[in-house]
Amino acid sequence: MWLLFAFLSAVLLGFYDVFKKHSLKENAVLPVLFLNTLFSSLIFLPFIGLSAIAPSILEGTLFHVPLVGWDVHKFIIIKSFIVLSSWIFGYFGMKHLPLTIVGPINATRPVMVLVGAMLLFGERLNLYQWVGVMLAILSFFMLSRSGKKEGIDFAHNKWIFFIVMAAITGAISGLYDKFLMRQFNPMVVQSWYNVYQVFIMCPILALLWWPKRKETTPFRWDWAILLISIFLSAADFVYFYALSFDDSMISIVSMVRRGSVVVSFLFGAMFFREKNLKSKAVDLILVLIGMIFLYLGSK
Template identity: 50%
Template sequence: MWWLLAVISALFLGIYDVVKKVSVNNNAVLPVLLVSSISSAIIYIPIWVVSHFNIIPTTHDFYIPSITLAEHGKLFLKSMIVVTSWIFSFFALKHLPLTIVSPIRATGPLWTLVGAIIIFQEQLSTYQWIGIVITLAFFYMFSIAGKTEGISFRNNKWIWFIILGTLFGAVSGLYDKYLLRHINRMAVQCYFTFYQVILFVPIVLTLWWPKRKENSPFIWRWSIPLIGIFLLIADFFYFYALQNPDSMISIVSALRRGSVIVAFAFGAYLFKEKNIKTKSIYLGGILVGIALLIFGTTT
């Protein structure tokens, strides 16, 4: 039932996308990222403590085992990839409509798919290849819809930011599959969360803090710590799914992109964004492509 775990992850990931948009609107992006990462780390600290002192058994689902120095290095690399993806994605989300950003992020499985074929030699069915073509076609249509809002997919730097964020996210997804073949999922999620904070602290202190009065000021919102909490829950189910030896990273990633439905709906309702009808049609096309990817793995 690894695919069901991926669906649950998608639900929480959709909520995560919404609280991200609420948090970064007219706000400083880098401290938002730092605070949200700290909120995740705080949750993992007591779990790490009870695991380290063997207060819970090693067979417990939440047990965090010790890992080698080399494995710590691999998780630090994962954190670097994710932090890069987040910086690009969060800045794009601040300046672009959620109903533009979320469908672009939904194309992540395509790039993960390419890597999965090359690295893990995953075999795709005819339905899955059709799904790829359909998803790419409707992604192109989204670029046309963006022009009606004055957003050029070719010249707008924030569009390139979200594309780069999506590509780095795809790299992270492939790397996750590799990591989970060798490292316990709880160790991956826990130490990755700690390393995020370690990376964001110097970034905030060097890039944002010296110019905090000139650039966007940081405004506290209760949605900010919720970013880390909802992502933690989404990732818990995501890593659980990937740890199954029968899981396919391309399909897990595709199912996770179903979170776009939640994010898109809230973007239309809460933020009163434009061209919802047209975007809904194009989003439907992307979801049809994703559905074919999923259907292809069950036939």
């Protein structure tokens, strides 16, 4: 069951990437990120408030947010800093790179999660799962070849570095999520980490963007910014629920979620008119075959 939720999360995450790419086109990055955190927190604030004022209404449902103390909130604040670091790197990288490059790079993130899951949680893969992981690694090296045809040097392009850093911090976040889901309610983690991100983003926006806003890319409102928050919140809700199952494996959930690259790749080809699609499609097929092996290995 948890694997099906992971696949659903992947689809929702793909649409999140598409709306994020659209929102960042010729737009200021930090205000878009701030609004994303703000809207995401507004989605969950009613559940926090209702659970506190009238707990009997949501109690026993997936949307109930139990009251917790500082002993829990301190771990959630750490989660907020990790996720926000990944997003800052990822947003800047996505603005300056084709979606058909960013998606497959992000699809390699689960390999880092796999290594961490084996070391920290004692997870072990079977033959099918190992084949899936090896195909994901191979796709990354093939993607670097495709990128060179567009003048993108993986070794010296700073935006590639940003996306790689986003993947590394995202992998750390994934491993931390498994640790959190072993101890805490999923809604407590998701609702409060969104709220804390708003408070973290306020000084970042005030100190880094506001003083130089007239010298850099101007901010413009786009309704896709709201859709970023909606699809991300839905994707994370399903993701946290999948991790709450006792037999769930973060190495597999993380890998399946990177299947979002299928959605982002198709939109990158059809709506953003990105180039060099044939060779990138080969990289994507490798990722998809890897997903199939992971699914077979998890049955």
